[in-house]
Amino acid sequence: MLDDDRIPRDPPTPDVPTRLRRAGAGGVATVEKTLAVLEVVADRGGATAKEVSEVLGFPLPTTYRLLQVLVGCDYLVHLRARQRFELGYKLARLGVSLHRQVGVPVPVRQRISKLHETLGTASYFAVYRGSDVVVAHVADCATHPRITPLNFGFHEAGHATAFGKILLAAMSREDAAEYLDTHGTERLTSTTITDRDELEHHLAEVSRRGVAWEREEFVPTKACAAVAVHDASGAVMGAVAISTPDREVDRRRAAEVEHALRSAANEISRWLRTG
Structure with a gap:
């Protein structure tokens, strides 16, 4: 839940x-x-x-x-x-059982709250269940609210969300193609990347840099960024992310966001490996 x-x-x-x-x-x-x-x-x-x-x-x-x-x-x-x-x-x-499976440990919740307070953004922890992105924890406030709509799982917006791009970039080329064949690349805003070749190039850049951005691709006026969280085997099991008004993201702010996301993702990955 x-x-x-x-x-x-x-x-x-x-x-x-x-x-x-x-x-x-x-x-x-x-x-x-x-x-x-x-x-x-x-x-x-x-x-x-x-x-x-x-x-x-x-x-x-x-x-x-x-x-x-x-x-x-x-x-x-x-x-x-x-x-x-x-x-x-x-x-x-069933809800209790699902919550038990995707429940977020207290240290992870605390780290997401710290990210929210440090950056002054809505902050998220998402986990991957199969090919679904499940938003498991959100830290926000009236001044820095979460993006809406925000469902338990994103089924057909992976190509347009920072969470989803991290997942797609971690897949093999064949698995990513199968995912996009199944879920499509619906145009959600005027800036959503719907061309498969352009998206593939974009995902290669996400994989190279280790951070995913989307600028008004999922929701108008909003920008989101995400960095992968890894399990004990080194596989991508989720992501740490933030959302903020797009107008507030210049080059300096983007660098600040990326640094904070990498720090949070590394700490959470270490905690998940060691418990």
């Missing part, structure tokens, strides 16, 4: 029907449909069967059947008096 429940959430996923069409028929499609129902109920803060049916385009009998499966497994509860379905208690157990 994210460290702070103040982080805003995105609206319901718009491409669920597209994903379902790709799933085809059979058991996989049934699982996809069941999970899509769960996502709609979660995104809407509860929903009636009719609302779920309309959002997903499922026949009402199919929707009822899938809802009852989720109720039977305790992933949803049926509030009969209100004819609504809401999230069940088993999801809380």
